[in-house]
Amino acid sequence: MLSAADNDLLTRTGAGTPMGQFFRRFWQPVALSRELPEPDGAPLRVNIMGERLVAFRNSDGVVGLVDARCPHRGADLYFGRNESCAIRCVFHGWQFDIQGRPVELPNVPPDASYHDTLRLKAYPTREYGEVVWAYMGPEPWGRDLPEVPQLEFGSLPASHRFVTKKLQECNWAQSIEGALDTSHFSFLHMPAPCVRSNENPDAPADEKRLRWIREDPLPEFSILDHEVGFVVGGARRADGGTRYWRSAQFALPSHSTTPSTLPGETHFGYTWVPIDDESCWIYTYAWNPDRPLTDDERAKFSEGHGVIAEVDARFFPIRNRANEYLIDRTHQKHISYTGVRGVAEQDAMIQDSQGRIHDRTQEHLSASDAAVVRFRRTVLAGAKALARGVEPEAPRKHEAYRLRSGSWFASEGVSFDQVMLERFGDAVGHVPAAAREPAPAMK
Structure with missing residues (x-):
């Protein structure tokens, strides 16, 4: 749990607050x-x-x-x-x-x-x-501004990416904590216990991956720091004595990537931007570094699919706090664990349910909250250091934001950094230099 003072520091981003000043050092x-x-x-x-x-x-x-x-x-x-x-x-x-x-x-x-x-x-x-x-930091029109973070999706041709956003009706910090908490996948996004994934059209992964996630709700966590944040890995028991690893990135001050992507699949990421202390925008992007997205993929994303919410013309979610996310109790009993359609909507429902600003003084954390604890320590340390006059270094390391995450399989005893080396060619998920040149645009 956090003290009331630290909970307040974490969640308040107005111009006169320590966290607000920290955020304003970043684009x-x-x-x-x-x-x-x-x-x-x-x-x-x-x-x-x-x-x-x-x-x-x-x-x-x-x-x-x-x-x-x-x-x-x-x-x-x-x-x-x-x-x-x-x-x-x-x-x-x-x-x-x-x-x-x-x-x-x-x-x-x-x-x-x-x-x-x-x-x-x-x-x-x-x-x-x-x-x-x-850029909303000090001397915004000076000559020495940092560069925009070079997240990989933005370096690719437009044909390789899909970018959107959605409104979230709670504080930014509890929403990003939900994204970093991979253990909740064993419940929140599951089909109902009586349903196989191929019988559930809303299932967010294939049947094998869902089975491993469901059967091992206590993944073993490892965290590796890097120059702009950290990467977290969760290992679950898989078939044949192997372990199924899921990794997710956090990059300062509020960027994250999803953990499920296997080689060849499309990557997904988010950036949280506070509107005020009780709501935020979540910029959501899908990208495939190896090929253009297909017309069918774009159509699915436009209508809401997986971590991309179904939104109206204002980018307000169709299923939201006001209409109780259109929860269907019959669907909950027979089809999905929550009765709410859509991975993004299931996340929003549970994050919003914690309150407009979650009171962290009342919680009881467990080992599965390792990434949440590291996130809090990381951003609180940055805001407190800035309040003492120590400027953050991450905004000046814009190239370090080219990060990937996703899934992999490894034998028992293989360390997380070795898993990342095998999966991405880099121990913390930096995009290899050879892959940094944008793929040729498709005509």
Whole structure:
């Protein structure tokens, strides 16, 4: 369990909080590129870590991210005009460029100091992997900004990836803890005990893997640290005296990858971005480094499949807190363990059920919570160090974010780092240098 003070430190990401300052040292996803499809198009509301912002793609195609409130009298710039490489408030015509500099102040005398001194809060952006990223740290327009983390999905041609997001109605930390907790797979995502996986259309893996996960609900955990986080492995008993290993990555401050992928299969990953302390966006991406995704795969992902939730046009999950995730008790009795359709939706249901902000002072952890404990220690240590004036090193190691995880089989007695070497050619899952060049785009 955590103390009340540490639980508060972990979960609060507003601008004046230690964790909020830590998060702001890293580039954060703020929108999907397709949400801002054209220059001079409609602005987009962006709420992140308690800040109300507006994004707009200017006349040159560059995304601006600025304070939602006009500094004149606080009108909402979401209703503004996106024109002439700047956002214009429709109240009195004040206009600002993507760096927050005034372009035109029609009702201000030409010799007034406002023209030189007034600034609208603005953050620099980059686009990588069909995601708009923003840097919200100190001196955001300085020359020495870190690079966007080079997560592998973004380095590949667009044909090899699918990127989306979904709203999560709870604090960011308990949601990422759910993703790092591989032991819950023995229950939460299982078919009902009386059902074989091939009789359950919602089953998230093949029958053998599901059987091994179900039959061994207490995996043996190993954790290896690396320069931007850690990788966790869970070993379960498999057939023929072998062990079935599942590995998952955590990278600072809030990136993770899923553990099930076998060679040749598609990888999945997430990035959690706090909206406020009681909700977050989960950016979810699927990628295959070896081949383009098929039309059938894209269709499934678009409709919701596995860890990719079914969402509406606003990226709000169809099955959510308000409608009790459309839980079907008959389905729960006869088909699935939860009665809720979809792996992503099952995760959301249980994470939301912990409360808007989980009270970690009341929990009783076990050995299977090793990755959750390491996650907490890692991010708390980073936030506390920054509060003492020690800047995090991970934002400057953008290449180290090219990480993979997934499944493998090994004999008894084989160590986790050896498993990772056999599976990925690297002891902690770095993408081998030979694989870092993007695959050729398919015509």
